[in-house]
Every structure is written in structure tokens, then in C-alpha cells.
Amino acid sequence: xxxxxxxxxxxxxxxxxxxxxxxxxxxxxxxxxxxxxxxxxxxxxxxxxxxxxxxxxxxxxxxxxxxxxxxxxxxxxxxxxxxxxxxxxxxxxxxxxxxxxxxxxxxxxxxxxxxxxxxxxxxxxxxxxxxxxxxxxxxxxxxxxxxxxxxxxxxxxxxxxxxxxxxxxxxxxxxxxxxxxxxxxxxxxxxxxxxxxxxxxxxxxxxxxxxxxxxxxxxxxxxxxxxxxxxxxxxxxxxxxxxxxxxxxxxxxxxxxxxxxxxxxxxxxxxxxxxxxxxxxxxxxxxxxxxxxxxxxxxxxxxxxxxxxxxxxxxxxxxxxxxxxxxxxxxxxxxxxxxxxxxxxxxxxxxxxxxxxxxxxxxxxxxxxxxxxxxxxxxxxxxxxxxxxxxxxxxxxxxxxxxxxxxxxxxxxxxxxxxxxxxxxxxxxxxxxxxxxxxxxxxxxxxxxxxxxxxxxxxxxxxxxxxxxxxxxxxxxxxxxxxxxxxxxxxxxxxxxxxxxxxxxxxxxxxxxxxxxxxxxxxxxxxxxxxxxxxxxxxxxxxxxxxxxxxxxxxxxxxxxxxxxxxxxxxxxxxxxxxxxxxxxxxxxxxxxxxxxxxxxxxxxxxxxxxxxxxxxxxxxxxxxxxxxxxxxxxxxxxxxxxxxxxxxxxxxxxxxxxxxxxxxxxxxxxxxxxxxxxxxxxxxxxxxxxxxxxxxxxxxxxxxxxxxxxxxxxxxxxxxxxxxxxxxxxxxxxxxxxxx
Numbered sequence: 001x002x003x004x005x006x007x008x009x010x011x012x013x014x015x016x017x018x019x020x021x022x023x024x025x026x027x028x029x030x031x032x033x034x035x036x037x038x039x040x041x042x043x044x045x046x047x048x049x050x051x052x053x054x055x056x057x058x059x060x061x062x063x064x065x066x067x068x069x070x071x072x073x074x075x076x077x078x079x080x081x082x083x084x085x086x087x088x089x090x091x092x093x094x095x096x097x098x099x100x101x102x103x104x105x106x107x108x109x110x111x112x113x114x115x116x117x118x119x120x121x122x123x124x125x126x127x128x129x130x131x132x133x134x135x136x137x138x139x140x141x142x143x144x145x146x147x148x149x150x151x152x153x154x155x156x157x158x159x160x161x162x163x164x165x166x167x168x169x170x171x172x173x174x175x176x177x178x179x180x181x182x183x184x185x186x187x188x189x190x191x192x193x194x195x196x197x198x199x200x201x202x203x204x205x206x207x208x209x210x211x212x213x214x215x216x217x218x219x220x221x222x223x224x225x226x227x228x229x230x231x232x233x234x235x236x237x238x239x240x241x242x243x244x245x246x247x248x249x250x251x252x253x254x255x256x257x258x259x260x261x262x263x264x265x266x267x268x269x270x271x272x273x274x275x276x277x278x279x280x281x282x283x284x285x286x287x288x289x290x291x292x293x294x295x296x297x298x299x300x301x302x303x304x305x306x307x308x309x310x311x312x313x314x315x316x317x318x319x320x321x322x323x324x325x326x327x328x329x330x331x332x333x334x335x336x337x338x339x340x341x342x343x344x345x346x347x348x349x350x351x352x353x354x355x356x357x358x359x360x361x362x363x364x365x366x367x368x369x370x371x372x373x374x375x376x377x378x379x380x381x382x383x384x385x386x387x388x389x390x391x392x393x394x395x396x397x398x399x400x401x402x403x404x405x406x407x408x409x410x411x412x413x414x415x416x417x418x419x420x421x422x423x424x425x426x427x428x429x430x431x432x433x434x435x436x437x438x439x440x441x442x443x444x445x446x447x448x449x450x451x452x453x454x455x456x457x458x459x460x461x462x463x464x465x466x467x468x469x470x471x472x473x474x475x476x477x478x479x480x481x482x483x484x485x486x487x488x489x490x491x492x493x494x495x496x497x498x499x500x501x502x503x504x505x506x507x508x509x510x511x512x513x514x515x516x517x518x519x520x521x522x523x524x525x526x527x528x529x530x531x532x533x534x535x536x537x538x539x540x541x542x543x544x545x546x547x548x549x550x551x552x553x554x555x556x557x558x559x560x561x562x563x564x565x566x567x568x569x570x571x572x573x574x575x576x577x578x579x580x581x582x583x584x585x586x587x588x589x590x591x592x593x594x595x596x597x598x599x600x601x602x603x604x605x606x607x608x609x610x611x612x613x614x615x616x617x618x619x620x621x622x623x624x625x626x627x628x629x630x631x632x633x634x635x636x637x638x639x640x641x642x643x644x645x646x647x648x649x650x651x652x653x654x655x656x657x658x659x660x661x662x663x664x665x666x667x668x669x670x671x672x673x674x675x676x677x678x679x680x681x682x683x684x685x686x687x688x689x690x691x692x693x694x695x696x697x698x699x700x701x702x703x704x705x706x707x708x709x710x711x712x713x714x715x716x717x718x719x720x721x722x723x724x725x726x727x728x729x730x731x732x733x734x735x736x737x738x739x740x741x
Contacts, residue, residue: 001051007044007067010037020731030067041069042177056671068098070174074109074165079148079219079250082197083183085155086331090148090219090250092202093140093165098174105143109165112137113153113181116160121184125157132156142167145204145217149250155182158333183490191490192497194336194480197221201270201351208266208353213256218270218349220248223277223342232268233261234355234434246272262355264434271348271440337455337496338448339479346442352435358427359642361401361651364392365632367619369657373689378657380621385659391607391615391632393651395639400613404636408617410603413627413656426633426650448477459496467504598624609634621659630655663687663696668735678718682737687727697724698736716741 001024003014010033016024030039039045045065053059066073072095079090091111095104113136115122122130133156140147155161162178183191202217220226228243232255239261243253253270330341369378369387380387393404456477463471474495495503602622607615615632631654638649665683673679685696699722702715719739727734 001049004048004050006046007037007039009033009039009043020733039067040177041067041073041175043067056669066098068174070169070172071098072096072104072107072167072169072174073098074142074167074174074176076111076163076165076176076179077148077200077202078163078179079200079202079217080197080221081200082221083155083181084193084197084331084333085157085182086329087197087221088152088154088219089197089221090202090217091138091140091151091153091163091165092145092148092217093142093167095142095167103143104167104169107142107167107169109140109142109167110137111140111151111153111163111165113155113161113163116162116178116180116182121160122157124185125159129156145202145215146252148202148217148219149252152250158183158185158188160184187490188334191493192334192336192339193331193341194339194494194497196274196341196345196347199270199272199347199349201268201349203268203351203353206354208258208262208355210258210260210263210356212258213254214258214353216253216255216268216270216351217250218246218253219250220246220272222248222274224248224275226272226274228273229271230255230268231271231438232266233436234263234265234267235432235436236263236434237261238436262353264355264357264431265436266353266355267350267436267438268353269348269350269438269440271346271442274345274347276344277342336479336494338452338477338494340449340451343447343449345447346440346444348440348442350438355434358431358646359396359649360425360427361404361634361636361649362394362396362398363406363632363634363651363653364394365630365653365655366390366392367630367655367657371689373658377627379689380619380657380659382621382623382625382659382661385621387619387657389603389617389619389630389632391609391634391653393609393613393615393634393636395641397641399639399641400611401634401636401639402609402611402613404609404613404615404634405606406609406615407606407633408603408615408630409601409605410619410628410630410657412598412600412602412624413629415600416629423631423652423654424633426635426652430648430650431646444481445478452477452479456496463500463503467500468507471504471507598622602628609636619657625659625661625664628657628659630657660688665698668737675714678739678741680737680739682723682735684733684735685725685727686733688732690727690729690732692729694727695724696727696736697722700738 001016001018003016003026005012005014005028007030010030012028014026014028016026018024028045030045033039043066045067047063047065049061049063051059075094075096077092077094079092080087082089093109093111095107095109096102097104114133115130119125119130136153136156138151138153140151153163159182160180161182163181164175164178166173166175168174199218199220204215204217208214225245225247228246230241230243230253232239237260239259255268258266335341367378367387367389369380370385371379373379378387379385389408389410391406391408393401393406395401456475460473460475476494476496480491480494498506599622602624603617603619605617607617609615632652634651635648638647642649664686666686667681668684669681670679682700683698685698687694687696700717701721702717717738718741721738723736723738725734725736
């Protein structure tokens with residue numbers, strides 16, 4: 001088989017051969033890649049395995065593996081999504097095991113902010129700003145949301161930076177995938193500042209309980225207190241509370257006394273209304289525009305409670321750890337002509353928490369067959385093989401659940417491979433989905449300024465009168481929203497922020513045919529794919545024609561019609577194979593197996609569990625050969641030992657069984673042959689589960705098609721008609737191939 005691998009930075013192939021058990025293994029040494037192609041923790045390794053099946057069909061399987069540098073990975077979250085220099089943001093770290101994804105709580109995580117590619121992108125930074133990077137670090141505990149209060153970092157200047165978290169467990173250091181933050185001067189120039197930061201909600205826990213509480217960490221980066229609206233709930237019920245003041249800096253909002261509004265799922269949304277600062281403050285801010293937004297810290301504590309609280313009603317408490325004075329300093333970065341950093345706006349953030357879930361029964365399936373395969377799977381002979389399926393039902397504490405109703409079904413795995421249908425979680429399927437979404441309508445899309453309107457229509461008038469009267473009428477006067485994520489090119493700026501020569505190039509059609517080439521920001525490309533970011537070159541017409549020429553294959557001749565009287569597919573009448581055990585004693589000849597009563601669902605029945613929580617049903621193998629999936633679904637009244645808020649609890653489990661003859665033959669034929677060809681064909685002989693050396697003799701017989709004479713048979717056996725293969729417990733399959741002409 002061929003295994004192709006790709007990390008996004010490097011790729012390659014492996015040529016592998018399976019062993020007697022059908023297993024192939026190989027090694028991909030990522031550590032020997034050149035420095036430019038080395039992967040980082042958190043990257044993905046994509047694998048594509050291709051092999052040719054016994055009937056010469058191509059079989060392809062794919063899998064993705066996460067690349068890690070240790071037993072634990074670190075994932076970072078920020079209180080603010082921003083690329084603006086000088087704007088503080090908090091950092092929280094979560095650690096997870098790379099073995100089972102279980103959380104690692106309370107381990108120390110070293111968080112650092114460094115230049116992403118050395119100092120090549122820091123050309124606009126001063127020496128002091130570059131030197132300050134060595135102090136951009138903090139040590140926090142994994143899983144601690146309040147760490148975002150103490151771990152406050154800022155980007156020192158315009159540049160490409162990365163935020164990285166590393167953890168040491170049992171002497172082994174592991175790091176997470178770095179977060180790309182910041183923009184270099186070229187990116188700021190190509191896409192000016194056009195949106196404020198995106199706030200994030202960081203909860204102190206992902207799972208909430210009825211009657212419990214949850215703390216939400218939020219950060220207000222603006223110049224003064226903002227009013228807020230907090231909404232949380234599910235599809236059935238929701239709660240809303242107003243926050244008269246959310247002070248600048250990091251705040252903790254506590255929701256206590258959680259009720260049924262968080263049953264199953266809990267969606268939380270925080271909406272903040274940011275007001276314009278006083279006129280004097282705004283004017284001073286524009287005059288002091290430099291490379292830093294410098295907060296002056298002091299402490300404010302605010303406690304708010306719903307009016308007329310009643311027993312069991314949630315309470316809100318807001319506490320601020322840091323704040324900033326009324327003085328505001330704007331960063332000196334290229335700013336969109338449509339964006340006023342001091343304008344009023346509505347911002348919001350959402351997070352989904354897991355509410356109390358319905359508990360499930362523990363179900364186990366055991367299949368008892370005639371024998372077992374080398375892997376321990378129950379083995380049955382077709383049609384005659386009989387056995388039993390035993391299902392055990394217990395509660396989450398391991399105590400038997402008597403009287404449970406168990407539905408057992410056995411399905412052909414080949415059918416499930418064609419139409420995948422995984423084992424269902426009955427609890428989540430039967431219990432209604434209580435998750436919900438919130439839709440927010442705000443005024444941001446209708447907010448603009450006189451300066452933005454004047455800039456837009458002045459630019460539009462100039463372009464239509466001086467550049468091209470056929471340019472589109474672009475009258476957008478509202479700034480773009482913040483775009484987060486790791487992207488390969490700057491976000492598209494507003495039309496008013498694009499230089500005239502670049503804007504005109506976007507609507508220019510070259511008269512010479514040019515080859516297409518996808519471009520990365522900063523590269524010189526032969527085609528203006530993104531007119532504002534690339535330059536074009538002209539090529540000779542002959543080169544253009546050659547570059548756009550498509551080679552067409554010659555038409556294939558139609559196949560010759562079959563001779564009169566000979567059907568398209570000949571039917572085999574007889575074949576024989578003799579099976580010889582280790583004693584070499586001849587066994588009776590086995591006739592060709594011809595079956596037609598195949599069943600996709602070999603068993604579908606319902607049984608009751610006894611006093612010991614066990615349900616047993618008999619099973620007789622169908623005529624189909626292959627693997628079958630055994631699934632059991634259990635339902636029972638809620639035991640007293642379970643606290644699920646429902647009357648009925650469910651559970652499910654699955655296993656497998658194999659239906660196979662003692663010796664099986666799988667055709668191994670070429671895809672096509674032509675008259676006059678010499679070729680080989682045969683069968684793959686398998687005898688899984690044998691415990692001693694076994695000899696199998698395979699005999700090939702030419703069958704004359706109906707309605708024809710012997711001389712018209714298009715095939716001739718060119719060699720011996722019988723082949724004996726020897727199988728052993730360590731080599732349970734071999735191919736018997738015959739020569740034909």
C-alpha cells in the first residue's frame with residue numbers, strides 16, 4: 001500500500017507491505033525535516049492510505065493526527081481579540097492530555113509573547129520596544145480563568161508576534177500551537193485599523209449544575225464604564241439582567257443560583273453599549289496619538305443584584321480588578337477614513353456552557369460463537385453456525401438494572417461502511433435538544449460620522465471624474481467589523497482606504513492572456529489576482545497560448561461486439577477445491593457455494609433483562625460472509641441510584657462477529673485483458689483461525705459458455721490446472737494464481 005502524508009509544510013509517501021495479519025507499519029520522521037519545513041505542536045498530519053483490494057479495486061482511507069511535542073498540549077484563550085499595539089489583553093491557559101483529551105488542572109503554564117519571525121517584521125519598532133519583549137511573559141495555572149486578570153500582555157509595536165504556552169509535566173516539556181497576534185507595518189498599510197477589539201467571555205468552568213454558579217471573565221478595553229445586558233438560558237427558558245456599569249479593565253461576573261434555564265445547554269451572551277468619551281477627552285486623545293494605549297490602574301468594585309430578589313433567583317456580582325483613568329491615548333497605526341475609534345458602538349460576546357446532562361446506563365455486549373479469530377472476535381460458519389449474544393445492563397455505579405428492555409440487532413458491516421451510521425447516543429436522541437442561539441440587532445450598521453461621509457463621496461467623485469467614469473458606485477460609509485483568525489493576506493480594506501492606482505487595477509482587464517497563479521501576500525505574481533496586492537507582467541502571445549493549451553486524449557475505440565450466441569457474462573457451472581489438514585488426509589470435494597439469500601440485518605429482536613441485569617438471545621449466522629456489527633440498546637425506568645431529571649434512562653453498546661467458512665476463496669482477477677494476452681488470475685485463499693499447518697489445493701476449470709462449442713472458448717489454461725498452497729497459523733492467507741491465454 002501507499003501512504004501519502006502532508007503537514008502543510010512538508011509531504012511525502014511511504015510504500016508499505018502488510019504482514020500475515022494484514023497490518024502494515026511505517027515511520028515518518030518529522031524531526032529530520034529542514035528547518036523551514038518543521039511542524040509545530042498543534043499542527044495536523046494528514047494521512048491517505050491507498051491499496052488495491054483482492055478484486056483489483058482501489059481502496060482509500062484517510063486520517064488526521066494532531067502533532068504534539070509531549071504528553072500534554074496547551075491551548076490559550078484571550079480576553080480580547082486585537083492586533084492594536086499597546087492595548088492590554090488577558091490570557092488564560094488550558095492543558096489537555098494528548099492520550100485521552102482529559103483536562104490537566106492546576107499545572108503551571110509559562111506564557112510568552114515573542115516575535116513570530118525574528119525581528120524582520122519589527123522594522124517600525126524602537127530598540128526599547130523590541131527589548132520589552134523579554135518581559136512579555138507570565139506564569140499561570142492551567143484551567144484557572146482568573147489568571148486572565150493577572151496575566152495581562154500588550155503588543156509593544158506594529159509587528160508579527162506569537163503567543164505561546166508551555167507546560168512541564170514529570171520532567172517533560174510540552175507546548176501548544178502558537179497564536180499569531182499583531183500585524184506588521186505592511187499589513188497595517190494594506191488594511192488600516194477599521195474596528196475595535198472583539199471581547200471574549202472566559203468562563204471558570206465549562207460544565208454547570210442546577211443550583212451552582214459560574215464566573216465569567218470579561219475585559220472592557222474602553223475609556224470608561226459601559227452599560228451591559230447579560231442574557232443566558234436554553235431553548236425553553238432564559239434569564240436577562242442589566243449591568244448598570246461594567247468598569248474599564250478586567251471584571252468577573254458571577255451568576256449564582258443557576259436554574260432550569262441551563263438544563264442540557266446554557267448559552268450566555270453579554271452585550272455592552274460603549275458611549276463616546278467627553279469632548280475634551282476625545283480631543284486630547286487625538287492630539288496624544290502615539291504607539292501606546294496606557295491604562296492607569298486603580299481598583300473599583302461594583303455589586304449589583306436583580307430588583308426584588310426571590311429565593312432561588314440568580315444573582316449577579318461584578319468585581320473589577322483594574323481600570324483606566326479618563327485619559328485616553330490612541331495608537332499611531334494607519335486608520336481607516338471610515339473608522340472613528342472614539343465613536344459609540346455596541347459590542348457583544350457569546351459562550352456556550354454544558355448544562356446537566358441525562359445520565360446513561362452502562363451496557364456491555366458479549367458474543368459467544370463456534371470459535372474465535374486470532375483477534376478474539378466470535379466466529380460463525382454461514383447458515384449453520386449458532387451461538388448467543390449476552391447483554392449486561394448496569395447503572396453508573398456498576399449495579400445491575402433488572403427488567404431493562406434490550407433491543408439487539410446484527411447488521412452487515414459492509415452495508416454500514418457504504419452508509420455510515422454510528423452507534424447512537426439514545427439519551428441525546430430521545431431527549432429534546434435544548435441548545436439555543438441568540439440573535440442581536442444593533443445600530444452599528446447605521447452608525448457613521450460626517451468625516452466618513454465626506455471622505456467617501458469626495459473620493460467617489462474624484463475617481464469618477466478623473467480616473468474612470470465606469471467605476472462602480474462604492475458609497476460605503478460604515479467601517480468594517482473585526483476579522484479574527486490566522487489569514488494569509490490582509491483583510492480587504494474599504495474602497496476609500498485603497499490608493500487610486502490600486503483601486504483602478506482592481507477593475508482593469510488585461511488584453512493579453514496570462515496564466516493563472518495563486519499568490520501569497522508580498523509575492524510578485526504574473527496575474528493581478530488581487531489587484532491591490534500584486535503586480536502584473538506581460539508575456540508573449542505564443543507563450544500565453546502554450547500556457548493555456550489543454551492536451552486532449554484520442555478517442556477510444558468502441559469494444560467489439562460479442563460473438564453470436566455468447567452472453568456478455570459467462571456463468572460458472574462448477575469448480576472444486578480440496579481441503580487437506582495437517583495429517584494430509586484428503587477431505588471430500590467441496591462444491592461451489594452459490595447463495596442468494598443475503599441479509600443486511602441478520603437479527604432484530606427485543607429481550608428483557610433478568611434479575612441480574614443480563615439479557616440473552618440466540619443467534620444463527622446468515623448466508624452472508626463477512627463482518628457483522630452487533631448493537632444493543634437498553635431502556636429502563638430510572639433507578640433510585642441515578643439522579644437524572646427524567647423517568648427513563650437509556651444506554652447502548654456494540655461489538656462484532658465474523659461469518660466465515662473454514663476456507664474461503666476470494667477472486668483475484670485483472671481489470672481487463674485483450675485477445676492474445678497472456679495473463680495470470682486466481683484466488684486469494686484464506687483460512688483464519690487455524691491452529692496447525694494446513695494444505696489447500698485449488699483447481700481451475702475452464703467453463704464453456706452456454707450455446708457455444710469447445711473450439712469457440714476464448715480462454716486457454718497455459719500451465720498446471722491445480723495448485724496447492726500451505727497455510728500456517730502465522731500465515732493464514734496465500735494467493736493461488738494460474739496462467740491463461
